[in-house]
Amino acid sequence: MTPQNPAPRASVSIVLAGSGGAGVMTAGNMLLEAAALAGYYALMTRSSGPQIRGGEAAAMVRIATGPVENMEDHFHVLAAIDWQNIHRFAAEIPLAATSLIVGDPDQGEAPAEFLKSGAPHAPVNLKKLAKSIPGGWPNMVALGLLAALVGLPEASVMKAVGKSLKKRPDSLAASLAGVRAGMAAAEALPARYPLLPAPDATSARWLITGNEAAGYGAIRGGVRFVAAYPITPGTELLEWMAPALAKVGGALVQAEDELASINMIIGASYGGVPSLTATSGPGLALMIESLGLATASETPVVVVDVQRVGPSTGIPTKSEQSDLNLALYGLHGDAPHLVLAPNSVSDCLFTTQWATHLAEATQAPAIVLSDQFLGQARAVVDRPADLAFAAERVTAPANAPDYKRYALTDSGVSPMAIPGTPGTAYTADGLEHGERGTPSSQATDHLAQLDKRRRKLDSVDYGSHWADVEGEGELAVVTFGSCTAPVREAFARARRDGFNARLVSMRLLSPAQPARLADALAGVKRVLVIEQTHSGQFYRYLRSEYDLPGSVSSYRRPGPLPMRPEEIVSQLEQWSKA
Amino acid sequence: MNANAAAALAPKDFKSEVKPVWCPGCGDYSVLSSITKAFAKLALRVENVAVVSGIGCSSRIPAYTTCYGFHGVHGRALAVGTGLKLARPDLTVLVAGGDGDGYSIGGNHFMHACRRNVDLTYIVMDNRVYGMTKGQASPTTEPDWESSKLTPEGTGLREFHPLVIALASGANFIARAFSGDPNGTAEIIAEAIRTPGFSFVEILSPCVTFRPEQRLWKDKVHDAPVKPTSDPSQAARRILTDDGFNIGVLYVGHRKTYQPPIGKGAKQAADLEAGFAL
Numbered sequence A: 001m002t003p004q005n006p007a008p009r010a011s012v013s014i015v016l017a018g019s020g021g022a023g024v025m026t027a028g029n030m031l032l033e034a035a036a037l038a039g040y041y042a043l044m045t046r047s048s049g050p051q052i053r054g055g056e057a058a059a060m061v062r063i064a065t066g067p068v069e070n071m072e073d074h075f076h077v078l079a080a081i082d083w084q085n086i087h088r089f090a091a092e093i094p095l096a097a098t099s100l101i102v103g104d105p106d107q108g109e110a111p112a113e114f115l116k117s118g119a120p121h122a123p124v125n126l127k128k129l130a131k132s133i134p135g136g137w138p139n140m141v142a143l144g145l146l147a148a149l150v151g152l153p154e155a156s157v158m159k160a161v162g163k164s165l166k167k168r169p170d171s172l173a174a175s176l177a178g179v180r181a182g183m184a185a186a187e188a189l190p191a192r193y194p195l196l197p198a199p200d201a202t203s204a205r206w207l208i209t210g211n212e213a214a215g216y217g218a219i220r221g222g223v224r225f226v227a228a229y230p231i232t233p234g235t236e237l238l239e240w241m242a243p244a245l246a247k248v249g250g251a252l253v254q255a256e257d258e259l260a261s262i263n264m265i266i267g268a269s270y271g272g273v274p275s276l277t278a279t280s281g282p283g284l285a286l287m288i289e290s291l292g293l294a295t296a297s298e299t300p301v302v303v304v305d306v307q308r309v310g311p312s313t314g315i316p317t318k319s320e321q322s323d324l325n326l327a328l329y330g331l332h333g334d335a336p337h338l339v340l341a342p343n344s345v346s347d348c349l350f351t352t353q354w355a356t357h358l359a360e361a362t363q364a365p366a367i368v369l370s371d372q373f374l375g376q377a378r379a380v381v382d383r384p385a386d387l388a389f390a391a392e393r394v395t396a397p398a399n400a401p402d403y404k405r406y407a408l409t410d411s412g413v414s415p416m417a418i419p420g421t422p423g424t425a426y427t428a429d430g431l432e433h434g435e436r437g438t439p440s441s442q443a444t445d446h447l448a449q450l451d452k453r454r455r456k457l458d459s460v461d462y463g464s465h466w467a468d469v470e471g472e473g474e475l476a477v478v479t480f481g482s483c484t485a486p487v488r489e490a491f492a493r494a495r496r497d498g499f500n501a502r503l504v505s506m507r508l509l510s511p512a513q514p515a516r517l518a519d520a521l522a523g524v525k526r527v528l529v530i531e532q533t534h535s536g537q538f539y540r541y542l543r544s545e546y547d548l549p550g551s552v553s554s555y556r557r558p559g560p561l562p563m564r565p566e567e568i569v570s571q572l573e574q575w576s577k578a
Numbered sequence B: 001m002n003a004n005a006a007a008a009l010a011p012k013d014f015k016s017e018v019k020p021v022w023c024p025g026c027g028d029y030s031v032l033s034s035i036t037k038a039f040a041k042l043a044l045r046v047e048n049v050a051v052v053s054g055i056g057c058s059s060r061i062p063a064y065t066t067c068y069g070f071h072g073v074h075g076r077a078l079a080v081g082t083g084l085k086l087a088r089p090d091l092t093v094l095v096a097g098g099d100g101d102g103y104s105i106g107g108n109h110f111m112h113a114c115r116r117n118v119d120l121t122y123i124v125m126d127n128r129v130y131g132m133t134k135g136q137a138s139p140t141t142e143p144d145w146e147s148s149k150l151t152p153e154g155t156g157l158r159e160f161h162p163l164v165i166a167l168a169s170g171a172n173f174i175a176r177a178f179s180g181d182p183n184g185t186a187e188i189i190a191e192a193i194r195t196p197g198f199s200f201v202e203i204l205s206p207c208v209t210f211r212p213e214q215r216l217w218k219d220k221v222h223d224a225p226v227k228p229t230s231d232p233s234q235a236a237r238r239i240l241t242d243d244g245f246n247i248g249v250l251y252v253g254h255r256k257t258y259q260p261p262i263g264k265g266a267k268q269a270a271d272l273e274a275g276f277a278l
C-alpha cells in the first residue's frame, strides 16, 4: 500500500482507545497539548466503561485551525492499544469509509462494529514496538503515530510529553523514544490526514475544561465559599475550586448531602460571602426546596448544574439538557430566580461570572445550566476577555435609620445588612414577611413581596449578554447550551449551499426576555428550536414564554450521544426547504 | 464608641418586641429568657450574634431576639449555621430548634454537625412532639404515646437518644437542661457557647398544648449527681443509664475545632490564570 497524498484539512478527529491502565487518557491529553503548542485549536472528550476503575476508555481529540467546541461527524483515525470492550463505544465513535483503523495484530481483529464502516484496518505492533524500548509504553507509540498521521510537528509533541512528565524525569527518555518509534511506524500506514498549517497565534490561548472555566468564573465573580457533595460530572469543578479557593482566601467544604450544601451556602451568603455550589440533576432536585428559601429570604447563591442524562441516576457520564424544566419550574410557590446557560467551554467562565454578579446584584439565587459535554470537554480556547462583572451586593450601612431589610424599593432591591453591622440586626425569613422581615400572612404583604422579588429581576439591564445572535434572514434557529457549537458548524456548512438563517443561542433563560427575542426574530417567517431533550423542554418553554413568529418546528433528541453537525445539517435542509 | 467601651447589655436588650406565637405556658418562653441571659452574661453584642433555626414552634426563636437571625426551612438549620460560621468565624452562631426539626428531618445534619465540630452551639427544645403541626409523634416520643391521630396505637418505635448519638458522632460539649430552670439553663448555654467546637444542649421544654403531662417534668428533673467527664466511655455509660431527667453538663471533650482558613489568601483571582495558560 502506498500512502496517498491527501489535501490538508482544517480539522481532524482522532480516537485513542484501550483498556484501563493502557494510558489512553494520558496520551490523549499529550496529543491535545501538542496540538495547542503547535498553534492549533483542539478539543478532547473522553468515554470510559461502567467499571469504576480499569475499564475500557477512549480519548477523543479534535484538532483544527480554528476554534472548535464540538465533535465532528466522524473520526478520521481510530487507534486502539487493545480491543477489550471498545466495541461498546461504537455508537460514540462513528467512522467513515475514508477513516483509518489502527490496531495491534497481537490484540486480535478489530471489532465488526468498526469494520462495517468500510474503513481499512492497518496493523501496527504497538506493544512489540514499545517492548523494544526499555521502559517503553504502547500509549507513547500510539501518540507518536497519531501525531505523525495528522502532521503535528515533532518538537511540539516532544515538548508536550516533557511538560507532562516534568515530575517523572526517569520515564521521559523511554517515552520520547516510544513517540519516535510511533512516528516511524506511521510512515507505513495507508492513509494520512495532514492538517493545514496552524494559524498565526494572534492571541493568548488557554487549555481548559468547562468545569474549570465555571470555577474560575465564579472566583472572578467574587465567590469565596463553596459547599458541595460530590456527583458526576460536577465533581471536577469542585476539585478545581478547592485548592484555588484556598489560594485566594476562600474555602470549600464537603457537605454531608446536597440539602446541606445548598443550606450551607445560604448561611455563608447571609454572612456576606458570595457563595456557590455545584452539582448535577439529582443534587439539584434535592436543593429545590432551599432554592425557594434563597428566593424568599433574598439570599444570593449560585448553583452550577452540570447536567447529565436523567431521570434518576440515568447515565451519569453523559450529557443531556433535560434539567431545564427543573431549573425553570421546579421551585414551589412563585419564586423568581435566575437561570443561565453557558454555550461553550470558555463561555462557562463568562456565564458563571455573570451569574454570580447577577445573583449578588439581585439578591436572588442563580442556576447555571452547564452540562457534561461542556463541563468535561478540555479545549484550547482563546483567552477569554477580562470581565468587569463582580459581586456587588447592596448592603446596609451601620445604624441605618429605621432599617427595613425587605423595604419596598423601586428596583425591588433593598439593602442587605450583613451580620456584624451594628444597628441593623434583622431576621431573614422564608416565611412570608413584611418589610422588616417579621412573618406576615397578610394578603397585602404577600403581594407586595411577590411583586418586589419579581421587580428585582425585571429591573436589571441584561444588555446584549442574554443571547448570542448571529446571521440574517427569514429563518431562525433558536438553541442553547452545548447544542450551540454543532449548530454553528452546521450553519457554516449549510451556508456553502446557499442556506441563510439567523442563530439565537440563549444564555439567559430566566427571567424570560420576550422583547429581546422578538427583536432578534423581527421579520422571521420560520423558527426551528434545537435542543438535547426527549420531550422538547426548551421548545415548550419558548412556546409558553415568547411569541415566536411564523411557523415553529422542533428538533430534539435525548443524550447520551453528542449532537453532531451532520444531523443538524440534514434537519436544516429538510426544514429550510419545507 | 468601640465594642469594649460600649455599655454591657442586659438580657432584655437581647429580647425583641416581636410577640411570640407560642401558647401560654409553652416551655420555649423560658428557653428564650435563658438564651438572652446567657448572651448578656457573656457580654456579647447583638450585632455579633446570629441565631439560626429551621421550622417548628421552637424554631420561631430568632425573631424574638434582637440579634441577627435566620429562619430557614424545616430541618436545615445546622447546615445554615455551619455555612455562616465557616464563612464568618468572627460571629457567635447559635442554632436552635425542635426535636422534629433536629432529629427527624434534620437527623443527618445533626450527626454530621457533631462530627464536623464547627464552633457553634446547638439547642434543641425537646418536647417529644411536633407542636407546630399539631401533635404528631417525633423521634423522641415514647412508643406507647397514643394521642396522635397519625399513630393512634402509638408508634411502637424506640425513642431516639440524641445525647448518645451526639457523643458517638463527636460533639465536643453535651448537656441536658430544663426550661423550667431558666437560670440554670442560662449557665449551661453560656458554658456551651464558651466551649470551643460543637456544643449540644438538649433542653427539656414542655409542650403544654399537645403534651400537657409534661408539666410534671418539673418534679422529675434533678441535677446530675456527678461532674462533667471528658472520658467518652464514661459519658456514654452515664447517658445511657440515667433516667433522662439528669440535668447538667454531661461531657466536655478536647476535639479540635473545624475551621478552614478564610479571608487569608496569598493570591489574587487573576493569578489562577497561570494554570490554564499555554
Ligand SMILES: Cc1ncc(C[n+]2csc(CCOP(=O)(O)OP(=O)(O)O)c2C)c(N)n1
Pocket: B055, B056, B057, B058, B059, B074, B097, B098, B099, B100, B101, B102, B125, B127, B129, B130, B131, B132, B133, B138, B207
Ligand atoms: C419539608 C417540610 N415538611 C414538613 C413541614 C411541616 N412541619 C412544620 S414544623 C414540623 C415539626 C415541628 O416539630 P419540632 O421540630 O419538634 O418543633 P416544635 O413545633 O415541636 O417546636 C413539621 C413536620 C415543613 N414545614 N416542611
Ligand code: SF4
Pocket: B021, B022, B023, B025, B026, B027, B028, B057, B058, B127, B131, B132, B206, B207, B208, B209, B210
Ligand atoms: S404547640 Fe406546644 S410547642 Fe407549640 S407553642 Fe404551643 S405549647 Fe409550645
